[in-house]
Amino acid sequence: MERRAQAGAAPGLRYATSTGRWVIAGTVLGSGIAALDATVVGIALPAIARDFHATVASMQWVVDGYTLTLAGLLLPGGSLGDSWGRRRVFTIGAVWFALASLACGLAPDEGFLIGARVLQGAGAALLTPGSLAILQASFAPDDRPRAIGAWSGLGGIATAAGPFLGGWLISAVSWRLVFFINLPVAVAVVVIAGRHVPESRAPRPRPPLDAAGAVAISLALTGITYGLIAVSDSGWTSPRVLASLIAGAVLFAAFCAVEARSPHAMVPLGVFRSRQFSAANAVTFVVYGALGGAMFLVPVVLQEVCGYSALEAGMAMLPVTAVMLALSARSASLAARIGPRLQMTVGPMVIAAGMALFTRVHGSGDYLTQVLPAVLVFGFGLAINVAPLTATALSAAPAEHSGVASAVNNDVARVASLIAVAVLPVLAGITGEVYLRPDALTRGFHTAVLIAAGVSAAGGLLAAATIRDPDRARQEPSPAWPAGDVLNCLHCGLDAPPLRSCADTRSGTLGTNEPGEDGS
Secondary structure: HHHHHOOOOOOOOOOHHHHHHHHHHHHHHHHHHHHHHHHHHHHHHHHHEEEHHHOOHHHHHHHHHHHHHHHHHHHHHHHHHHHHHHHHOOOOOOOOHHHHHHHHOOOHHHHHHHHHHHHHHHHHHHHHHHHHHHHHEEEEOOOHHHHHHHHHHHHHHHHHHHHHHHHHHHHHHHHHHHOHHHHHHHHHHHHHHHHHHOOOOOOOOOOOHHHHHHHHHHHHHHHHHHHHHEEEEEEEEOOHHHHHHHHHHHHHHHHHHHHHHOOOOOOHHHHHOOHHHHHHHHHHHHHHHHHHHHHHHHHHHHHOOOOOOOOHHOOOOOOHHHHHHHHHHOOOOOOHHOOOOHHHHHHHHHHHHHHHHHHOOOOOEEEEEEEHHHHHHHHHHHHHHHHHHHHHHHHOOOHHHHEEEEHHHHHHHHHHHHHHHHHHHOOOOOOOOHHHHHHHHHHHHOOOOOOOOHHHHHHHHHHHOOOOOOOOOOOOOOOOOOOOHHHHHHHOOOOOHHHHHHHHHHHHOOOOOOOOOOOO
């Protein structure tokens, strides 16, 4: 089987075979530890801050250090798998992620932890794109949807269980176990991949890796993020803040110039000529920025202000999972019938209402009256908005760029969250060690969620002004998404493309499904 896959023959793994199930298990575990780490670390932030006497800026970097390298290297990670072998890069990513997780768990201080988180994000950028790319390349075409559906459902369940597991480990032992738990899982991934996963790569020569573009965008994001986080300590007029922001802007301009001139551009800028594609990504940036900034603060406030344990804080947001599981498929079907504009307008408004309801959270932290109403409205807004938003971004690009389009949309969401985590606490006055003073943290949190609500509502207005419904006479009907895809919305960090496009999102290279590339 491995020799056939390497030679470019049609993949032939069957879903019902032992090998097929082992491949699904390995890819679920591999992508699951990366997704789990992103959700659980938010619950661990208060405990980390107490142990290291860390400032808000340090907590921001614990989150953004990981997101920074993951966002900057996600596209190259998918390309490396296509060129060097998907199993090989997937395995390297698992080992890299495990070693970085070990370093995180052993961190003696906040600086070491932040550096280890940066390395962990780089490992995730190698690990994450490979999971669905392996399924796409390894399974027989008629079994591929079942395999990806199983991956989606199992991965979603693992992600939903993350707050339970992480909260229990933090409460019972230490936040360090949140990172150590990755080690046995990574070992299992490496063993399963070595024994059961067939190697595969693109059967035809792939274009050279766009190293200049990858370096430029990674350094640009680093400069912008560093400058925005440094504002909390140094102010907007500080030379280091201004220098970082200017350097980041210059590097971003350099990235655009490189992509415009390169024959092997990582992001062909021509895809942005589509007004619908550009508008959908602009709405993605605005709405996901509001989501990322607010959700960074919610677990901290529930623990530091309301007195929740880490486990209780993790469980508090589970109704969002339930609401999306129940309604996202229906939302996708509705958007397929009436077009995305109405839901992309209303959804961010409902999300904004849910965020505004978080202003009811204060010292007593009563879940039923203060937290649950906000969580339910917030989840309802996500269910309305997420599916049509992502599907619109993917469908607006030309077919030959569908893989790039899905990867761009995924990265736009990650970068928006990255910047929001850096900016929102500063705008709300949550700086220094404010999180240690419950009254000040409460006031700052209320300001922050109102700002986030305003930004989300602006995303709805932007959608109303820029998104257009397709010509219904020419649009092909779209089936409702299976439950596995809805769970995968959470598995992908609240991104919700259809099955085929979700594979595109992870690899950034599979979207065209050209004959010979996947055997179909």
